[in-house]
Amino acid sequence: MSDSSHNSPASSASRRIxxxxxxxxxxxxxxxxxxxxxxxxxxxVYNVVDTVFVSFLRDTTAIAATGIVFPLFQLIGAVGLTFGMGAASVISRRMGENKYKEAEQSGATAFYSSLAAGLLLSLIGAIFIEPILRVFGATDSIIAQGSLYGRIILGGSVFQILNMTLNNLLRSEGASLYSSMGQILGAVLNIILDPIFIFVLDMGITGAAVATIIAQSVSTAFLISFYLRGRGAINPLRPGSVRINLPTYRAIMALGAPTLVRQLLGSVSFGILNNAASAFGDAAIAAISVTMRIFMLLLMALIGLAQGLQPLVGYNYGSGNIPRVREGIRVVYITAALVGLVAGIIAMIFAPGIMRFFAPQDPDVIRMGSMAMRYMAVVMVPTGLLLMFGGIFQALGDGRSAMILAAGQQGGFLIPLVIFLPKVLGIHGVFLAQPAGFLFSFFIGLILIRKSSHALSKAERELSAAAP
Structure with a gap:
């Protein structure tokens, strides 16, 4: 039975629907x-900006310290994405079914759960930052600066987690523009504050972390204001809509858990990667740090493309319009492949110049970073398509395939490769592990996406047979 009478969309929300x-x-x-x-x-950019300004300190150890904290930055974001993307998939499909009350319950449960998780992570970071960074490969020379940076980043993690959750909730009802305005506001503020705290106030790497947390807190307040002003089709800030029960969490986590698994395993594999690189000195850790941040820009852009697909596919899948689902999937395939091809060519040609921008004072970082960039450049097209596969599974509510892909991408392939390849190929093995993991995962994704295509065909036949 429909419950569209509950909190029906206002005019702007109705236009988005x-x-x-x-x-x-x-x-x-x-x-x-x-x-x-x-x-x-x-x-x-939040993390890349810190690296850029920290690089002006002309301190390879400081650059490496930001790299050691990078897995934690990913992990914090993963918690927000887990609740946000999980709830967003539910919200889009429920709105397609005209069930706005259930959509709001998922959104509110995700929001308040992410708030609690953020406060818990802030407490853990304040107490256990040094042993955590040791796990992620911090050497004796890096641990002091890494702890200064990481303690503040984790201490303010509640803002990043809420930010990621709210961004996905907004996108689930088509409010992508407002969502991105909040993120852009935070990035611009971070760029302004970084040099002030790092250089003017002479806080060094600690200043970079403080600037990031302030920027994220302002961005989060901006996103919350959308709902406070009643502009949403649903209101996830309403405490009365929270449902602390198994069916609600099962629906959210069915699609959120693959994101968490992918990011958790990614953080673990990145820590193992840092440990493997540490055998070749701080310059190798810095090279990995810079390379992954550069490619993170591209990967984040492709994830954004997949996120744009999610409400379109989710809503139309929920309403039974399979041809629109198929057309959306076709467009993102073509786009992701073209973007990956162009990015790979640019990275292959200009790798030394890009690395020189981030580490002009260290020829070892430039040499090793160029090598790492070129290995990653080779797999940009399959990597782009792989990210689209994950987005499609989440939009369709196919938590099983999303989980298999996530576990294989960052765990089943990457972790063994990070452990094995450096022993055989030395520093080349360190840099080859990540691209090889993406490539193997792509082939698994091809098998899984074929099954989803067959499921769509079956749903289309059933809907056609049921039509009057």
Whole structure:
């Protein structure tokens, strides 16, 4: 039974829903994806900006320290993405079914759960930062600066977690532009505050962390204001809509858990990667750090494309419009492949110049970082398609395939490769592990996506047979 009478969309929300249901697919997709891409790039910029300004300190150890904390930065974001992306998939499909009350219950449960998780992580970071960084490969020379930076980043993690959750809740109802405005606001503020805290106030790497947390807190307040002003089709800030029960969490975590698993295993593998690189000195850790941040910009842009697809596919899958689902999937395949091809060519040609920008004072970082960039450049097209596969599974509510892909991408392949390849190939093995993991995962994704295509065909036949 429909419950559309509950909290039915206001006029602006209604226009967004109409766009999902009837707008031209390419135009609708890119109108949703463009702000999402901008927002995800901004998220990557938060950490890259710190690296850029820290590099001006002319201190390889400081650059390496930001790299050691990078897995924690990913892990914090993963918690927000787990609740946000999990709930977003539920919200889009429930709104497609005209069930706004259930959509709001998922959103509110995700919001308050992410708030509790953020406060818990802040407490853990304040107490256990040094042993955590040791696990992620911090050497004796890095641990002091890494602890200064990491304690503040983890201490303010509640803002990043809420930020990631709210961004996905907004996108689930087509409000990608406002979502991205909040992220851009935070990034611009971070760029302004970084040099002030690092150089003017002479806080060094600690200042970079403080600037990041302040920027994220302002961005989060901006996103919350959207709902406080009653602009949403649902209101996840309403405490009365929270449902602390197994069915609600099962629905959220069915699609959120793959994100958490992927990011958790990614953080673990990155820690193992740092440990493997540490055998070749701080310059190798710095090279990995810079390389992964550079490619994170591209990966975040592609994730933004997949996020733009999610509300379009989720809504139309929920309403039974399979042809619009198929068209949206086709457009993102073509786009991801072209973007990956262009990015790979640029990285292959300009790798030394890019690395020189981040580490002009250290020829070892430039040499090793160029090698790492070129290995990653080779697999950019399959990596882009792999990220689209994950987005499609989440949009369709296929938690099983999303989980298999996530576990294989960051755990089943990457972790063994990180452990094995450096022993055989030395420093080349360190840099080859990540691209090889993406490539093997792509082949698994091809098998899984074929099953999803067959499931869509079956749903389309059943809907056609049921039509009057």
């Amino acid at each position: 109409q766009l999902l249901a009837h707008g031209p697919v390419p135009k609708t997709l890119f109108s949703l994806a463009a702000p999402a891409i901008a927002g995800m790039l901004v998220l990557a």
